[in-house]
Amino acid sequence: MNIIYMLLVISVIVALVFFWAFILSVRKGQYDDTYTPSVRMLFEDEIVKDKDTKKKQKTNEQLK
Amino acid sequence: MENCFHCGDECRATTIVHHDKSFCCNGCKTVFDILNDNDLTYYYELEGTPGTTPFLLEGKFDFLGNEQIASKFLEFDEQGTQIVSLLIPSIHCSSCIWVLENLDKLDSAVRTSQVNFPKKIVRITFSSKKTTLQNLVILLSRLGYEPYMSLDDASEKKPTVDRSLIYKLGVAGFAFGNIMFLSFPEYFEVNEFWLERFKHLFRWLTFLFSIPVTIYSARDYFISAYKGLRSKILNIDVPIAIGISVLFVRSTIEIAMDWGAGFFDSMAGLVFFLLLGKFFQQKTYAFLSFERDYKSYFPIAVTRLIKNDISKIEEQTPVYHLEKGDRILIRNSELLPVDAILINGKALMDYSFVTGEAEPITKKSGDQLFAGGRQQAGSIEVEVLKPVKQSYLTQLWSNEIFDKNNQSLFESLTDRISKRFTLSILSIAMIATTIWLFIDSSKALNVFTAVLIVACPCAIALAAPFTLGNLLRMFGYHRLYMKDSVSIERLARVDTVVFDKTGTLTTSTKNTIAYEGVVLTKEEKSMLTSTLRASNHPLSRSLYATLDNNDIKTLDDFKEDVGQGITGTINNHKIKIGSYGYTDSNQKRRERQTRNKTAIHISTDDEYKGYYIFFNDYRNGVKEVFDKLGKNYKIIILSGDNDGEKDYLKTLLPENATLLFNQRPEDKLNYIKEQQEQGKNVLMIGDGLNDAGALAQSNVGISISENVNVFSPACDGILDASRFKDITRFLSLSKKGIKVIEHAFVFSLFYNMVGLLFAITGNLEPVVAAILMPLSSISIVVFTTMATFFLGRELKNETAPS
Incomplete structure (x- = not known):
């Protein structure tokens, strides 16, 4: 059962890692704005699509 | 009726069809063109009619041309890179986020731009070699995203965000969870061999976890309890602090003496829940400011005229640098930031926000002008009498009530x-x-x-x-934005409600109520509408909007005398519309009837006909609010305006209400002080700078705003004007x-x-x-x-x- 010492050390370390990650995320301002990223996340693909269609149009024009 | 593709407003008189889409005005069309040319029309797919009509005053951002002023807005400025955070009140939907974050497609100088939606702030990194802050701001304004830039932002650096509560909560939660796990085996207290062996280790570990909770997370409770005891108040933090310290000391002794497992789990949980409550209470409206004073209302810089031997030079000067004797230029709809003497031009100053007077005041060359007025008719040149901080208006802020350390002691429930x-x-x-x-x-x-x-x-x-x-x-x-939760508790104790009149009970727009005088013939009516149509004066516009569409004819001649009135001629018939003296110079007797009231006088072919009286438009439900409030509260009206509408107001109010007119800002403040000295709990509802003192003095000050994003004076709450009639419900x-x-x-x-x-x-x-x-x-x-x-x-x- 002495393995419990090791398990305790590991569990505390894991907990501390998450705690450190939390502090870091707060310090970096991740919780300052919790709304905008949720909207921004949905944009990314659309911009690429826009660019693609533009490129296609241009290449079409060039082909003509 | 079609709606504008860009902003969604109804397209009225002028519908512009462009690319098979209709627009309400040229501004909206321009924005569409800009976006269309840059392949950003996805803006319109994200949300229907997401836009805001751009409204740009020529030269409004000239002050940014002065590098000294511009640098005050910059967060970072080195090696050709500048970073600026701009507050843009018109950010309202996901399309706004999208287009603002794609600014780099519109201006290659922009490197990145990031929107903080709740705060309505866009943070832009751009190359200062390719563009200037001024150009960037103008680009945003042309898109309908005009930044809000005030003297306040320029004069002081923003305080850093206080995140200590989140850290404390994090520490408490972390410790609480771990302590729970470690104390769990002992809850069932089975005398089991292995548990007996390990429980001491578990206990000392919980002790270690609880140290930061006691010392760091619970710190505020000890401090508050100590402060309370020192000022001889037994606040709620006293028993909490006693509880926490007893828990910690007793548990430590228990495990040290091997008497038991201690209460570290309860202690960490207690602190965690308490902090959670504190966190929950901390609802802040990031996009609103409750601490604004005149600085947020005043412009940052004005055009100063410097006379050389040869020519006049115009220069953008920060308002704080203005000194007595300086000549400055105030353009149409600009704000006068200093007390001054009018040198050139005709001044029509709108003081409604500052004094509560509903009527713009006409001033002649040589008259004295007070700070805070908004010029309504053309450009004027003035000479500074007193610098910004000593003006009649800003002196109100030297009153002790604005001293922030002077917080009244409020004993909560x-x-x-x-x-x-x-x-x-x-x-x-x-x-x-x-x-x-x-x-x-x-x-x-x-x-x-x-x-x-x-x-x-x-x-x-x-x-x-x-x-x-x-x-x-x-x-x-429901659009009453309160500063903090204590204000709600104060609101519940209110027994006297004080209203301001102009801008609070009345809306900022005006409506005609009545015509008095000789009845106009059909031909005269037609002349009237045709002439009004040609004028841009606000009063002409509102009168025109209320009249029937009497077949409009083209005018043969039209003349506008700024600050006086307008003259139109059709088929050798002349119509004069405007002030009394302008329309008729022979008679004097009617003037008395219309004094203190807004009126447009009319004469045709030099014969006086009569006048239209304008009344302030009272908000919806004013009567209902008064009826309901009258039962349980004392109602007082404090108006900076004249008593022209006293009789009408009396019909709205319950009998025991008090009405006071011609109240200066200090009078309002002192009146509320008097009421409080009589033991009253006063709720002040106001809107303008003239109410600022009263709002600060009252137990609860709520400022009413047509648009919560624009300026409102320092207060405890901001109420959206459309919810005025709900005041009674908020109170109950x-x-x-x-x-x-x-x-x-x-x-x-x-x-x-x-x-x-x-x-x-x-x-x-x-x-x-x-x-x-x-x-x-x-x-x-x-x-x-x-x-x-x-x-x-x-x-x-x-x-x-x-």
């Missing part, structure tokens, strides 16, 4: 309860200990500490934050909220009784405490949330039909 609570707990502890000294003296100390532990008023301390926090959110949802809801807190107190006292039974009989096991404490906290949270939700539904039901 929780504080009042906690006084009796603390005393009775201490006496119960004493009595129980004395009794036990006779029965079994070894257990006496045990009982004493147990009472203090179990009586720790976690549930009481949570009742107010959760109830008021919920109400705060609910009020915000705050009262009901206090009832909920009282019920929650009874509820939590019951828990304390149960806990005390265990404590007094000397049976308080760690597992009992560990169950009882979170249970009482959670049930209080559930109860207050349910109760406020129920109250909130009432608000929704009542407002829904209108």
Whole structure:
């Protein structure tokens, strides 16, 4: 059962890692704005699509 | 009627069809063109009609051309890279986020731009070699995203965000979770071999985890309790601080002496829940500011005229640098930031926001002008009399009420309860200990500490934050944005309601009510509408909007005399519309009737006909609000305007109401002070700078705003003007909220009784405490949330039909 010492050390370390990650995320301002990223996340693909269609149009024009 | 593709407004007289889409104005069309040319039309796919009509005044951002001023806005400026954060009130939907974050497609100088939606701020990184801040701001304005830039932003650096509560909460939560895991095996207290071996290690680990909770997370409670005791107040933090320290000391002794497992789990949980309540109460409206003074209203810089021997030079000068004797230029619809003498041009100053006077005032060359007025007719040149900080208006802010350290002591409901609570707990502890000294003296100390532990008023301390926090959110949802939860508690105690008139009871637009005089013939009516149509004056516009469409003819001649009136000629018939002196110079008798009232006089072919009277448009539901309030509150009207509408107001008001007119800002402040000295709790509802003193002095100051994003003076709450008629509901809801807190107190006292039974009989096991404490906290949270939700539904039901 002495393995419990090791398990305790590991569990505390894991907990501390998450705690450190939390502090870091707060310090970096991740919780300052919790709304905008949720909207921004949905944009990314659309911009690429826009660019693609533009490129296609241009290449079409060039082909003509 | 078609709606504008860009902004969604109805396309009225001028519909512009462009790319098979209709636009209400050229501004909207231009924005569409800009976006279309840059392949950004996805803007319109994200949300329907997302735009805002751009409204750009020529030269409005000229001050940014002065590098010294521009640099005050920059967060970072080195090696050709500049970073700026701009507050853009018109950000309102996901399309806005999208287009603002794709600014780099519109201007190659922009490297990145990031929107913070709740704060309505866009942070732009751009290359200062390719563009300037001024160009960037103008680009944003052309898109309908005009940044809000004020003297306030330029004069001081923003304070850094205080995140200590989140850290404290994080530490407490982290420790609470880990301590729970480590103390869990001992809850069942089986005398098992392995547990016996490891429990000491577990206990010392929980001790280690609880050190940061006591020292760091719970620090505020010790500080607050100490401060309270020093000023001889038994606030709620006193029993909490006692509870926490007793918990920590007793538990440490217990595990050191190997008497038991200690109460570290309960302690960490207690602190965690308390901080959670604090966190919940901290609802802030990031996009609103409750601390604004005249600085946010004033321009940052004005055009100063410097006379050389040869020519006049115009220069952008920060308003703080203005000195006596400087000549400055004020353009149409610009704000005059200093007291000055008019040198050139005709001044038509609108002081409604500053003094409450509804009428713009005409001034001639040589007259004195006061700071805060907005010029309404053409450019004027003035000479500075007093610098910004010494002007008549800004002197109001030297009143002691604006000294921020001067916070009035407010005894909240929780504080009042906690006084009796603390005393009775201490006496119960004493009595129980004395009794036990006779029965079994070894257990006496045990009982004493147990009472203090179990009586720790976690549930009481949570009742107010959760109830008021919920109400705060609910009020915000219904567009009354309160500064903090204490203001809601103060609102519940109000017994006197003071209203300002101009801008508060009335809207900023005006409506004609009546025509008096000789009846106009059909031909004259046609001339009237045709002439009004040609004028851009606000009064002409509103009169034109109310008249029937009497077949409009083309004018043969049209003349506008700024500040006087307009003249139109059709088929050798002349019509004059404007001030009394302009339309008719022979008679004098009618003037008396229309004094103190806004009127447009009309004469045709030099014969006086009559006048249209304009009345201030009162907000919807003013009468209802007065009727309802009159039953339970004393109503007072304090107006900076003249008493022209006294008779009309009297018909709206209940009989016992007080009306006072011609009140200067200091008069309003002093009047409220007097009322408070008579023991009244005053709610002030106002809107302009002239109410700033009264708003600060009153127990609760609410400022009304047509658009909550634009300037409103420092106050405790900002109410959207469209919700004016709900004032009575907000008041009654705050009262009901206090009832909920009282019920929650009874509820939590019951828990304390149960806990005390265990404590007094000397049976308080760690597992009992560990169950009882979170249970009482959670049930209080559930109860207050349910109760406020129920109250909130009432608000929704009542407002829904209108």
